[in-house]
Amino acid sequence: MRPRLLLVTDLGYPAAGRIYRDEDIDLAGRLRADFDVAMCHPLDAAPLMDGFDLVLVRNSGPVLHYAEQYAEFRRQALDAGTRVFTQLTGKADMAGKQYLLDLTAQGHPVIPTVDRAEDVGLLPPADEYVVKPKLGADSVGLRFASRAGVAALTGTGRLIQPRIRFRYEVSFYFVDRAFQYALHAPDPDRRWDLVPYEPTAADRAFAQLFVDWNTVDHGIQRVDACRTEDGELLLVELEDLNPFLSLDRVPPATRDAFVAALTASLLRMLG
Numbered sequence: 001m002r003p004r005l006l007l008v009t010d011l012g013y014p015a016a017g018r019i020y021r022d023e024d025i026d027l028a029g030r031l032r033a034d035f036d037v038a039m040c041h042p043l044d045a046a047p048l049m050d051g052f053d054l055v056l057v058r059n060s061g062p063v064l065h066y067a068e069q070y071a072e073f074r075r076q077a078l079d080a081g082t083r084v085f086t087q088l089t090g091k092a093d094m095a096g097k098q099y100l101l102d103l104t105a106q107g108h109p110v111i112p113t114v115d116r117a118e119d120v121g122l123l124p125p126a127d128e129y130v131v132k133p134k135l136g137a138d139s140v141g142l143r144f145a146s147r148a149g150v151a152a153l154t155g156t157g158r159l160i161q162p163r164i165r166f167r168y169e170v171s172f173y174f175v176d177r178a179f180q181y182a183l184h185a186p187d188p189d190r191r192w193d194l195v196p197y198e199p200t201a202a203d204r205a206f207a208q209l210f211v212d213w214n215t216v217d218h219g220i221q222r223v224d225a226c227r228t229e230d231g232e233l234l235l236v237e238l239e240d241l242n243p244f245l246s247l248d249r250v251p252p253a254t255r256d257a258f259v260a261a262l263t264a265s266l267l268r269m270l271g
């Protein structure tokens with residue numbers, strides 16, 4: 001019998017600048033070459049997953065909207081030893097944004113982050129600051145404030161960062177720990193207007209640093225960074241839960257290679 005794969009996605013989520021439905025329908029069709037594939041909404045994953053050999057979490061939307069149900073899904077999957085891809089051992093976005101504080105404290109090249117208003121002085125001076133939830137995603141709950149206004153927006157479970165001036169954003173896509181492709185947004189105001197990007201060796205090393213830091217052996221990771229006006233790359237986000245892949249923005253050969261790498265990793269996960 002062929003392996004049974006449950007692809008978890010929210011086909012109706014209104015993602016700004018992206019169409020979850022198209023990417024996941026296309027991906028499901030490609031994976032049917034090697035798996036028997038069914039698709040379900042994230043709220044249906046926990047009761048259905050026992051009937052499948054693998055659970056592939058794709059464009060399932062911000063878990064902030066269904067936090068209790070997601071926690072129950074994780075608990076059941078870990079208790080039952082369910083094979084979930086991406087592996088539920090990640091310590092980046094799938095666990096919230098505490099990692100931005102940890103990476104800041106460890107001196108890694110990340111946008112400097114604190115979580116208390118009284119620590120704003122530890123950040124580089126800025127005209128404006130970003131305040132966002134530790135458990136946020138897709139800009140949910142994100143606010144901008146002056147230094148004097150930060151205290152009114154902060155509290156338990158929020159992060160504070162300087163609003164960085166940057167040239168552009170760039171994303172690096174990995175399967176397991178292997179680099180697949182990179183895309184960048186030349187216009188800082190159009191995050192999802194992406195074009196292929198040829199990373200330098202230094203760019204690749206930057207992205208690999210964070211993938212190797214994370215505790216994921218099987219899964220998809222997207223390293224989001226910004227290129228500052230000084231030319232430095234800083235980590236914006238390490239997405240290890242359900243990163244949108246923008247597969248419609250890469251050449252067909254790159255897309256085919258990505259799906260082949262994903263398929264091989266899923267099969268390895270089965271043992």
